[in-house]
Each structure stands twice: as structure tokens, then as C-alpha cells.
Amino acid sequence: MAAADELAFHAEFEEATNLLAQTPDAAITRSDQLTPQGHVAVVMDSGGSYGADDEVESDKAALLQEEKQQPGFWTFGYYQSFFDVDTSQVLDRIKGSLLPRPGHNFVRHHLRNRPDLYGPFWICATLAFVLAITGNLTLVLAQRRDPSIHYSPQFHKVTVAGITIYCYAWLVPLALWGFLRWRRGVRERVGPYTFLETVCVYGYSLFVFIPTVVLWLIPVPWLQWLFGALALALSAAGLVFTLWPVVREDTRLAATVLLSTVVLLHTLLAMGCKFYFFQPLPLEHVAPPHQAMSQPPNTLPPTLPRSMAT
Amino acid sequence: MRSRVREFDSSTLNESVQNTIMRDLKAVGKKFMHVLYPRKSNTLLRDWDLWGPLILCVTLALMLQRGSVDSEKDGGPQFAEVFVIVWFGAVTITLNSKLLGGNISFFQSLCVLGYCILPLTVAMLVCRLVLLAELGPINFMVRFFVVIVMFAWSIVASTAFLADSQPPNRKALAVYPVFLFYFVISWMILTFTPQ
Numbered sequence: 001m002a003a004a005d006e007l008a009f010h011a012e013f014e015e016a017t018n019l020l021a022q023t024p025d026a027a028i029t030r031s032d033q034l035t036p037q038g039h040v041a042v043v044m045d046s047g048g049s050y051g052a053d054d055e056v057e058s059d060k061a062a063l064l065q066e067e068k069q070q071p072g073f074w075t076f077g078y079y080q081s082f083f084d085v086d087t088s089q090v091l092d093r094i095k096g097s098l099l100p101r102p103g104h105n106f107v108r109h110h111l112r113n114r115p116d117l118y119g120p121f122w123i124c125a126t127l128a129f130v131l132a133i134t135g136n137l138t139l140v141l142a143q144r145r146d147p148s149i150h151y152s153p154q155f156h157k158v159t160v161a162g163i164t165i166y167c168y169a170w171l172v173p174l175a176l177w178g179f180l181r182w183r184r185g186v187r188e189r190v191g192p193y194t195f196l197e198t199v200c201v202y203g204y205s206l207f208v209f210i211p212t213v214v215l216w217l218i219p220v221p222w223l224q225w226l227f228g229a230l231a232l233a234l235s236a237a238g239l240v241f242t243l244w245p246v247v248r249e250d251t252r253l254a255a256t257v258l259l260s261t262v263v264l265l266h267t268l269l270a271m272g273c274k275f276y277f278f279q280p281l282p283l284e285h286v287a288p289p290h291q292a293m294s295q296p297p298n299t300l301p302p303t304l305p306r307s308m309a310t
Numbered sequence: 311m312r313s314r315v316r317e318f319d320s321s322t323l324n325e326s327v328q329n330t331i332m333r334d335l336k337a338v339g340k341k342f343m344h345v346l347y348p349r350k351s352n353t354l355l356r357d358w359d360l361w362g363p364l365i366l367c368v369t370l371a372l373m374l375q376r377g378s379v380d381s382e383k384d385g386g387p388q389f390a391e392v393f394v395i396v397w398f399g400a401v402t403i404t405l406n407s408k409l410l411g412g413n414i415s416f417f418q419s420l421c422v423l424g425y426c427i428l429p430l431t432v433a434m435l436v437c438r439l440v441l442l443a444e445l446g447p448i449n450f451m452v453r454f455f456v457v458i459v460m461f462a463w464s465i466v467a468s469t470a471f472l473a474d475s476q477p478p479n480r481k482a483l484a485v486y487p488v489f490l491f492y493f494v495i496s497w498m499i500l501t502f503t504p505q
Contacts, residue, residue: 076408083409086479118410118483126490133497140501153386153501 082117082196090119097204100238106204107197107242115196120203124169127206128161130213135277137217157277168269169206173198179258183250192246201242205235209270216278224274232270236263338362345425348467355418355471363424366431367396370495373434374502387498395498399491400424407476407484414475423488426468430492433460434499441504453500461496465489 071077096110107115136154143149173195180192193201212231216224239262247255322330338361371392387395404419412419437453468488476484 080409080411083406083411085483087482088479090483118406122406122487122490125487129490129494133494136501151503153498153503155387155391155498159391 079117082115084114085116085118090116093119093200093204094207097207097238098234100234100241102241105242105245106201106238107193111197111200115194115200117196117199119207120169120199123203123207123210124165125162127210127213128165129158130210131161131165131273131277132158134213134217135279138219138278141217141219161273161277164269164272165206168265169202170199172265173202176258176262180246183254201239205238205266208234209273213273213277216274224278228270228274232267235270236266239263239266334359334361338365341425342428345428345467348470355414355422358415358418358421360417360421360424363396363400363421363427366424366427367393370396370427370431370434370499373431373438374498376502376504386502392498395494396424396427399494403487403491406487407472410480410484411477412472412475412484414472419472419475422468422471423491426464426471426492427495429460429463429467430457430495430499433457433496434502437499437502438504441502457496457500461492464492468492 071081093106093110093116096104096106100106132154135157139149139151139154143151177193177195177198180198184192208231212227215227218224240259243259243262247258250258337357337359341359341362371389374387374392375389376386400420400423403423404416407414407419408416433456436456440449440452440456443449465488469485472488473481473485
């Protein structure tokens, strides 16, 4: 009996959370205008046919959401609202992005209508610098194995890394958000995510690449590909599980096209980073095999370029 | 670029230039001492100035130059790149800590972050001297050790001044960008190789 009650409560709670999270702009009347049954009345913008679930979600709405007065975008307070996170919340969101689960929507369960800009911004910054630094370190390690390679700090890679990562993490969510809003007319029931939530999802999904890039220092090619594939799988899975509830209502064709484009872009980013920042050797230092045979002192053994190639 | 309020404002117009310069230099030197021996004092915060960070940034950027003969595209950071990284990095960290709800003023935070580059500038000096000797693994280990120690010193010094201005549940969020900032500067110093 108690177990059945618990299950019912859990189901109602989940549904209330989902419904509440989907309609962030529900207007809530004040508690001094109680209806005779003693529940706070909630006026919903869209999709009002939820019947008995109104009671649970109205209580939840009253507890969780004050009236939101958005300060103007020219004030500092407007931007401060995007950094309203604690250390524990950021760590929880990072954990949520590292371990995607099929029913576990990142936006609903971890963001809970409070997207932040701290995570995406600093994860992108860290990833850009880590890419440039580890790319440089692979060159250092390669030079120690073979002193004929010319080492240089390659500082321009920092700029390239920064621009690539930031453009990806901000322009792709913009395109995705625009596309989802355009398709909104097809699906009335489930609202799309806001722009910031999309940016958040992408930003936190890039976190898994940071340890992967560091592990790419290990100069074993198949291990590098394994780590890369693992990171890509986790990251893309997180994105797909988050987008699935929004896209599920759409036509099958649009859903598959959207999801496969998202995964494809992510794959392109991962492979582009791998090839650009972890190039094995500058080509002019690789001696051709017949020359290697005839000049023993300053040759590379013929197998070495192949093992260093990704 | 100074915030100190003086009672006899009009009288400083008539003093000699040497007095003015020495007063500013003494203020900068006093703050250097505070950075080298970080204690919980408010001198850096109260009397902020940006001369010290400017001197340190220019010195660091000049020392990181490899000389104009280096025409390769993939060389070390140019002067402008170091400058941009230091100043825009400091501005970004300051904005970040203000957005997280810290109660430190903009220029105070810039002042602290700039002054705490001093240990890393000293590390750069030491590295350039060490690089005059022959290159090798021992050379690298010495430089690595010096840079690591100075990096830790910078972080300790800056968090001693900045950490109190944040609410307690966000301290780590505000300190992590500082860590990243000094880490990038340390990497630039460590990967510096002469022609």
C-alpha cells in the first residue's frame, strides 16, 4: 500500500516537475486570492488540459517560482541572473553531462529553469587552452623521441582553438534554437528550450572532452581513437537524450535529420580538433624510406612516421 | 590611476617631479612586498593602482620576445598577445567575480590580479638566466620547478586577497578562473625557448 502511494506520488512529482519546467512563463496569482478549496490558482500560457494534476503542480509552482521581474538587458543585474549558481550546482551539472541516461533530460533535471552562463563560458575557455597546451606538449614529447623535429611554441594555436570552440558552442546552439522555434508550429504541446538552455546543454556537453584531450597525450594511436570515440559517444548521447523529448513530437524525418546533424557536427568538431592540434610531425622532417636506408645518422626509421601518424 | 585621498591636494602641484615619482614608486614597491609576503592585509585593496600591473605586464611581454628574426608563424607569443592575455584575462576574471556576486570593486580586482603576476615575472627572469646555460633535461627540470613554485605563490597571493570578497558557496567558482589565468601565463613562461 505504501509502495503504491509512493509510486503514485513519485509519478505525480515527476510530471509536476516536467510540466512546471516546460512552462516557465506561467503567471502565478498571489496566495491571498485563494480559491475556496485552498489551492493557489495557476494561469498557464499553453496546454491547459491537465485536469487533476493542477493541484500538485500549483503547489509546486507557488513554492518554486516567485514572480520574475526581468531587469532590462542594459543593467548589470540582468547578466548577474545568469551567474546565479553555486559551486555544488555547477559540479552537479558537470556530473550530469558526464553520465547521460536515457530518461534523464539534462535541461529538466539539472538546469531546472536556471540556466547559467558560468559553465559554458569557462568550460569553453578551459577546453581551448587545454587543446593548445596539450597539442604543444605532444610536439615536445615527439621531439624528445626524435631530436630532429623542430620545436616551436605554436602560440597561434591558442587563438585558433579559442575561436573554434567559442564559435561552435555559441553559433550551433543559436542555429538549433532557431530551427526548433521555427518548427514549433508543428508541435504545440511541448515547448522548445530557451536559447540559454541550449547554450548550457552544449557547453556542459563539451566538458567530457577536457580529460579526453589530456589523455590524448599518450602516444598510442588506437588508445587515442578509443578515448576519442568514448568521449564523443558520451557527449553526443547527452545531446540526443536532451533533444529527444523536444523533437519526438515532430515528423520522423525532421527528427532524424536534426539529431543526425547534431551528432555529425559534434563528430566533426572532435575529429577536427584531433587532426589539427595533434598533428604528428611537420612533413618536411619525415625522410623518405630509401633515403633513410642510405643515411643512417640522421634518419627516421620507416616505421616511425606510421606509428606517429594518427 | 590612484584612489588615495590626500588632505593637501593643492600642494602636490608644486612639488618637484622627483617627489611625485618617488611617492608612486614607493607605493608600487610597498605593494610588491605585500605580494611577496602575502598576509591578510587590505593595502592592495584600499590603495589600488595600476602602475604595478602595467610595469609587470610590459616586463613579462618584453622578456617573452624571441627577437625579430623569428619569422615563423608558429613562434612564441608576440608582445600584443601577452598584453591581451594578461589584461583581457584580468578583466574577464574581474567581471566573472562581480557577476557571481562578489563585493570587490572592478579596479581593486584588476590591481590584485596584476600585482600577483610578480612571482611569475621573477620566474621568467630566472628562466632566462638559466637558459643561458646549456640546454638539457636538468635545465628543463630547474625551470619547471621554479615556474611551478612561482605559480603556486601567485595563486596563494591572489586568493589571500580575493577569496574573502566572495560568498562562501561560490569561492571555488571565483578562484578557478584565477588558477586558469596563472596557469596559462606559466605555460607561456615554461615553453619559452631562446633562438
